[in-house]
Amino acid sequence: MSTELFITTDFQRRWVNELTEAGPFFSGFSERSDELSKFPQENIEKLIKMGYTTLTLPKEFGGGGITVTDMVLFQETIARFDSATALAIGWHQGVIGELYENRKWTEEQLAQFSEAVQQGALVNRSVTEAQTGSPTRGGRPQTTAVRTESGWMISGEKTFTTMAPALTHILVSVWIEEKQKTGFFLLPSDANGLSIRDTWHMISMRGTESQTLVLDQVIATDDQLVEVNEAPRGNNQNGWLLHIPACYMGIAQAARDYAVHFAATYQPNSLNEPIASLFSIQTQIGKMDLELIKARHLLYDIARIYDDPARRVHLQNELGVAKSIVTNSAIEIVNLAMRIVGAKSLEMSNPLQRYYRDVRAGLHNPPMDDMTITKLAQAAISGQQ
Known part of the structure; x- marks a missing residue:
């Protein structure tokens, strides 16, 4: 019983073979990352070098242009060897796939970010908060974005930020009082006032390091406000x-x-x-x-x-x-x-x-x-x- 029945293209075959060959490398860090609750950075670096993290970018943006079916096949293959690596990189793959499918950003924003992804950038959405629970239940973010003379000032805390130590960019959900709407800012992980708090003390998926994101008066520009939501996501x-x-x-x-x-x-x-x-x-x-x-x-x-x-x-x-x-x-x-x-x-x-x-x-x-x-x-x- 395997995924063999669902491989229908040479492209799928090549990537399943490459990921399977890399499997022992991925699983080599499983026990250690689980025991220490530390992210298997080596696995993500290998996936970046393989070109895996660009696959969900459309071809016109320099990526692989893969389908959801391709992604499912490849993600299942990785998870057979290391579940934390699969879930963590899956968020990056899924966020990129959704962003470029829906084209909610301007073409300039999409083009600039695709260049960063091609150079190894990793992104995830950070949306869950202790007060609201899962964002899919419709709770309004307690994280706020307030317009100031120097730009938007963002403050709040986000829990369950998967792959926190490895992210180069974070899409942070906020409540924009001025607009009376929720939105997302694209923040670099090295922004002033942005930090990671070690709160990931779970028995499951310990290696994902889904830590708490702390935003203490982070300043962002209008260009970094990439999404304003008209309806619950x-x-x-x-x-x-x-x-x-x-x-x-x-x-x-x-x-x-x-x-x-x-x-x-x-x-x-x-x-x-x-x-x-x-x-x-x-x-x-x-x-x-x-x-x-x-x-x-x-x-x-x-x-x-x-x-x-x-x-x-x-x-x-x-x-x-x-x-x-x-x-x-x-x-x-x-x-x-x-x-x-x-x-x-x-x-x-x-x-x-x-x-x-x-x-x-x-x-x-x-x-x-x-x-x-x-x-x-x-x-x-x-x-x-």
Whole structure:
């Protein structure tokens, strides 16, 4: 069971092969970054050197012009080897993909930023706040931008700023009192008054270093106000967020592969064959692959629909459904893998315990299950009115 069925182009084949070859390098830092809760900088530097971080730039801006389906395939491949690296770089890839697909910035702004990305710039949105929770729930930012004689003055704090130590640019959401609207400023990470506070003390995705961003009277220009939102961002269809379920799909595949190898090679002295010969173990393996097939086909089918503008217009809540189904299937797959391996799966040196902790983080990435389910119900009810 793998992504082989979903590779349809030579371009996809080349990148899957390159990322797979780099896989042992990526996984070589997994245990250390998890133990120390430190970002695997070496992995991101390697991806930059490979040209990976420019792939979601359109070709006319010097990038690879990849589709959402391509991104999902590549992100799942990375996650098989290191989940923190995949989730972290996935935010950069997804932000770039969305920015250049929607063309909300001026052509000059897009061109200038694409040059920075080609030179190794990394970006993420910083939107979550302690007071508002997930921005997809519609809370107004407490971070403010006030116009002064020297420019816009930005103050506030943002939690869950993934890849904080490696970012060169940050898209910060603010409340603009003057406009009575939310907006985004593009800030360089070395701006005066901008700092990172070490608050990332989680059991899941420890290597992402999703630290707190502190903005203490940061001054920005009008040109840095790149987006002013007319409606809540959570209402937009954004297929580039499928990098999130792709990451958890990759973790699930890694857990499944580990458990199957263990079952095929572990033979206690009470048996004449490895435990894979037992009906109970075969049942667990079969359940893992059942979940994998279900989740992967749904994820890639919805990605392909999004990539087709004629079909995309018919999408309603399918993007949220894909994230929900894949994440919950991934959690179940890791659970089954640990049942096969048994108590050894709880050893700190065993990757399954890390997969177990990391995959749980998916429940708290947007959109959350309750929002997806509520939207499905509301759509069903409105169809009867």
